[in-house]
Amino acid sequence: MLSAHPSTLPDGRIPVVISAHARDLVQAEAAALIRYLQQRPAGVAAVAQTLRATRSIRRHRAVIRARDTAELIGGLDAIYRDADHPLVARSGHQEQARTAFVFPGQGNQWPGMGADLLGVAAYRAEADRCDAAFRRAGHASPLSYLCGTDDPDPVVVQAAQFTHAAALAATWRHFGVLPDLTVGHSLGEFAAAYTAGMVDLDSAAAAVIARAELTDDTPGRYGMAMIALGAEQATEFIAGVPGWLELSVVNGPESVVVSGEWAAVQQVLQRADRRAVFARELAVRYPAHTSVLEPLRERMLSRLPDAQFHHAPVEFIASAYGGPIPAGKAFRQYCFDNLRQQVRFDLATTAALERGVTMFVEMSAHPTLLVPLADTAAAAQVLGSTDRDHPAAEGIAANIAAAAIADPGYRWRDFAAAESIPALRHFPHAPMHTTRLWAGAESSAQPVVMAERWTAVEDPGQRPARVAVIDYSGQSAELAAQLSAALDAGPEPDAELLVLVAPPAGGGDVAAAAAAFTAHAAAQTAVTPGAQCRRVCLVTRGAEQLDDDPPPRLAPAALAALHRSTGFGYPDQTFAHLDLPADPTPADLAAAVTALTLPDTEVAVRAGRPAVRRLCAAPLTAAAPAIPETVVITGGTGAIGMAYADYCAEHGARDITLISRSGSGETTAAQLDKLRSRTGTRITVIRCDITDTASLAAAITEYHPAPAELLVHTASAEAVSSERITQDAVRDAFGAKVIGLDNLVRDWPRRPDAGVLVCSSVLALWGGSGHGLYAAANRMADALVGQLRANGVRANSIRWGLWRSVAVVSGGEKDRIARTGLTPMPPEAAITAGLTAQPDDPVILAADFDRLAVFFDSQGVPWPFEVPPVTAPTADGAGRPVGEVVAAELATVLGLERPDDVDEHRALVDLGLDSLLALDLRRRLGRATGRRVALGPLLAGITAAQLTAVLSQDSTTAAGTERTVFTHD
Structure with missing residues (x-):
């Protein structure tokens, strides 16, 4: 609960939150709000208040920090386009956040680090409380250092760092991000203990003062340096350096700090530079966390209050011990151990993770622990507060917004409008998906031409x-x-x-x-x-x-x-x-x-x-395509060749030659007879292997064909899986598609201005599972067409999507392909688009682009189209056989009454699994089995039995999953 409801974030901007149960609906909401604001200008506060009053917080969330309507529209536009924006944060996390505030040690401070924040009420109030405590102890105010006055007094510097960290924590709490536990690091442990409520402010201030005074009295010249190495590597690294050095801090698997004589530390930095190892000197001039401090034990204990750690609802984890501090622990002994002991921040982070922490927030002027935190806590969200390169108020506001939007339980309604604002009238309704509960005609899948x-x-x-x-x-x-x-x-x-x-x-x-x-x-x-x-x-x-x-x-x-x-x-x-x-x-x-x-x-x-390559919409010519009188079609008696023959005969071709390796069977002959009688077109079928130059020459000699005005190359490449790359396999895949095309263009009689149209595939652009040679052959054909154009041939290669009624694939496979996003195109519409497309080598397809976006996302491939994309909603299964877990989770996701209702041998998509349900199923199975299931196979035809087999293996291999394949012939 916020102590006093704020109306703006620390940067003065208002948080505007939109959410929905699916990512595409968040984008739809953003678009609706943009239209509303363009038609009915409204203030940011009114929009934010209306959304808080009329919307529930759902799975997919986004927050825009906006000072005015222009910033709000800019943020909404970025959400609609799924683009990054400095004023926008997004999240789809479902689990309630468990948060740790992290307080680093010295080294990131500078005069003026708090100047921008003293105008933030929560920060100022806590800074004043700390200032009063240090003044009560008889020391100078830390506020002057926070405002920008440099001061060599180590008490002032360390008091300022304590004050800044405590005030940052108070600011986060004021804005509703509360710690479940705190983690301290060296000097930062006193602010961590105070923020947790385990020590009072005066005791914490006394410890900071005693620590600073004691280290200022340390005889000798010392230094500290951070090195990007692991503990064992660092120990070996400093072993050969002359002078005294000790490993004083272990932050993470690749981050340590060494302390020692100043000259030895300088040599460490030089050695690191020579070996290209990242290292940085810290602004500390005493050998913290080393054995040199042992003789100072009694002097320090005598300067500390006789206090104990209190019971508190927030647990405090100390890097001095690598674990939590229990209530009743002697404060004096801890304070000395904090200075003398090696810092084990890596163990403290692990202890926080063991307590369920999912978010770490660093309380410092500039983040120093985010990298080791991310290395140790890879699955957790890691945030800073401010950084040296941006205005502090904007930095902390952005990080608060990111933390808040990642927590589905965050209390956005605790933000209050600066004044009483009524809900806006004619405000757009929350968008929803439409679910059809009745049969309807299949939507027409008209091709889209892309360049x-x-x-x-x-x-x-x-x-x-x-x-x-x-x-x-x-x-x-x-x-x-x-x-x-x-x-x-x-x-x-x-x-x-x-x-x-x-x-x-x-x-x-x-x-x-x-x-x-x-x-x-x-x-x-x-x-x-x-x-x-x-x-x-x-x-x-x-x-x-x-x-x-x-x-x-x-x-x-x-x-x-x-x-x-x-x-x-x-x-x-x-x-x-x-x-x-x-x-x-x-x-x-x-x-x-x-x-x-x-x-x-x-x-x-x-x-x-x-x-980077993008596919964008391209124009068609308005006029109907002009079909010349003499047409030659390779692969002519195949499905696509026959579709072209039918189209060309119907649209003016008088002489069509179909070249085919297999010739025409009874069914094909009957179809051609009907086409001849209906159109009067002369249609000749030539049985010829165009990969064989001798066979092609013999056919030309025998038939004396008239010079072609249009040559359509539909001959297919064999769909050979990439695991079988042999000389024979390559010959089969490349034969008719590439070598045959080259032979045909070189040898078949053509008019000088004849067109050459090559049927290729979208696989040439984005590949296909198990179809590596098929994709390679189509791509080589595309490249060959480019060479033909450069040599003056009027050639074009068309990268087709999925055709309706003419694909060789079975109905079940075609349905599975369509579920991934490609929609079968009517042949006549596809051919018309191919003959009228303006760009060279167009991509022509019909698609459900929302569903296709999920497919690309599942492959880790960025969205290649200039069209908007989609996504979506969990379980437990310890000790049960994998098959039972799969059946139970499928039944839950699909809304079936019992696991026995799951047909193990039908494709999951045939059972009703779509992209949103697949995401839900993947997370449930990951939680229940500890294994990650790739999204692609779930949407590409895998069965429950196959999924069980994959999850039962030690690891998910490519052979264990069936991936989507796009093909047209």
């Missing part, structure tokens, strides 16, 4: 951590060495980012490109990410075409498509692709380091700048 665009991006100012670089082909040693040096690459087992360097972008014809692909594809897919790896990036050269680039190189383009598909087999890693120019410059290599920090999975560097 590939590359958008330049700025340097995010980060560098990738723990990188390994692998030249898997053995042909890119120079580039691998350059990247390794630029990225400070290390050993592969420890890498969080694994960079695979593809072979050079060689030239040559299609046969040479296919041979180069065959030579290196298996080695590329054989690289297995290590346990620490989170991202695998393939670096190619010349695989993409941007602006005035030459056409893509065939082999690198295909290897990139294969890499995308390989990533489907690794649900815990994100597979990305970075393309450099064929001959990268030093500026390009520098930009590659930036590119590897971007969250996007498709990045290219050109002219020293990174760019």
Whole structure:
């Protein structure tokens, strides 16, 4: 409960909260509020008050800090677009937060660190209380240091740091973020104990004073330095340094502090600089937490009050002991131990986690413990209060908002309007999902035409951590060495980012490109990410075409498509692709380091700048497509070839040649007879293997075809899984799709202005599970079309989504594909769109973009479209067989009466599992079994029996899950 209801946050802004049971509804709410504010201007306070009065707090939440309507609309627009914004915080946490206030030791203070906050009532009130306590003890006021006056007196400095921490904690509490426990670190332990209520203010102030006076009297010149190493590594690191040194603080697995003679500390800093180990000197000039202080025991004890720790509802965990301080503990002895003992903040953090803490908030002028906290408490939320680089009031307001929105139990209604404000009239209703309870006609899935665009991006100012670089082909040693040096690459087992360097972008014809692909594809897919790896990036050269680039190189383009598909087999890693120019410059290599920090999975560097791929809506011509009289269709008796034959015959073609390896069967012949009689078109079926130049030449000699005005290449690539990369498999996949296309364009008679239309697949752009060679063949066909255009051929490659009625896949598989977001397109509409699309190599698909967004999110792939995205809602199962847990949780999620009602051998999506329910199921199973289930398989056709088998294994492997596959032929 807030002690006095505030009307604004510390920065003077009003928190405006919107929430819903699904993320897309939060976006819908934001859009509705924007429209409302554009039509009926209203103050921020009125909007905030109306939302508090009319909305419940639900699963997905967002808060905008707004001073005026312009800031509010800006924040709402960012929520609608799912974009980052400095005034917006979001969360979907369901569990009640359990919060620890963390109080660090010395080293982050500076004169004036509290000046911006003394105008905040809660901060000022607590600072005045602390000021009075230090004055009662006969010492100077710490407020002057907080306001900006430098003072060498260690009592003033340490009193100011205590006051600042205590006042920050009071501010957090005033705004409704309350500690369940406090964690102290060195000097910060006294503010932690006081905030917890275990010691009174005067006793805490006396301890701070005694500590400062005692350390000021320490003879000798000493120093302290933080080093980014573990305890054992640090002990070895300082062992060879002359002079006295001790390991005084262990903050986390990669953060320690050493204390010692000043000269020895300087040598430690120099050694760290030479070895590229991060180290920083602390503004402390006594050997805290070392054996040198042992002789000062009696002097310190004599200066301390004879006090005890009190009982308090908030537990206090001390780093001096690595655990909680019990009530009744002697205060004097603790105070000396706090100064003398090695600080074990790592153990204190672990103790807090064992007590269920889910959020750590650091009470300091600048965060110093967030990194070791994040290393030790990876699953918890870690926040600072303020930082040196931003105005303090804005910093603490942003962090309070982030903590509050992450806690579903936060009392937003304790914020009061500055004055009585009535609810706004005509305010938009909370948006809801519509559930159809009656049968209806299938919605028309009209195609959307999209163009590939590359958008330049700025340097995010980060560098990738723990990188390994692998030249898997053995042909890119120079580039691998350059990247390794630029990225400070290390050993592969420890890498969080694994960079695979593809072979050079060689030239040559299609046969040479296919041979180069065959030579290196298996080695590329054989690289297995290590346990620490989170991202695998393939670096190619010349695989993409941007602006005035030459056409893509065939082999690198295909290897990139294969890499995308390989990533489907690794649900815990994100597979990305970075393309450099064929001959990268030093500026390009520098930009590659930036590119590897971007969250996007498709990045290219050109002219020293990174760019990311986006798919954006493209226009169609208004007029109906003009079909020429003479048309040649490869794969002509296949499903898509027959659809094109029907369309072209109906729209003016007089002479159609269908080339097919298998010829026409009885069913196909009957269909063609009907088409001939209905349209009068001359239709010739030629049985020919277009991958064989001799066979193609014989067919041309035998039939003497008229020169083609339009050549439609629908011949399919074999959908071979990426695990079977052999010479035969590559030949099967690339044969008709790529080699056959090359033969046909070179040898078949064509008019000089004839068009060449190649049917490709969206898999060429984002891959498919188990379909690596299929994706690679389609991508090489796309690249070949680019080369044809560069040579003056009027060629276009269309990356299709899903077709209705003509896909070779079974009805069940097509339904499963559609559930992931792709919607089957009517053939006539798809062909019309392909013939009228304006951009080169368009993407043409129909999709439920909300559902498709869930699919991309499940693969760790950023949203590639310039269209808005979606998401959503838990259980226990210790000691039960995995099969029972799966059945029970499925029954709960699907609303079934009994676990026995679950059909173990039907796909979960067929049982009614959708994206929101899948998220709920994944969390329930994770809580019950301790294992993480990838979202993709749940939405891609896995059955309860298969899910049980996966969860029963030691780890979830790619072979244990069935992933979604997109295919059109």
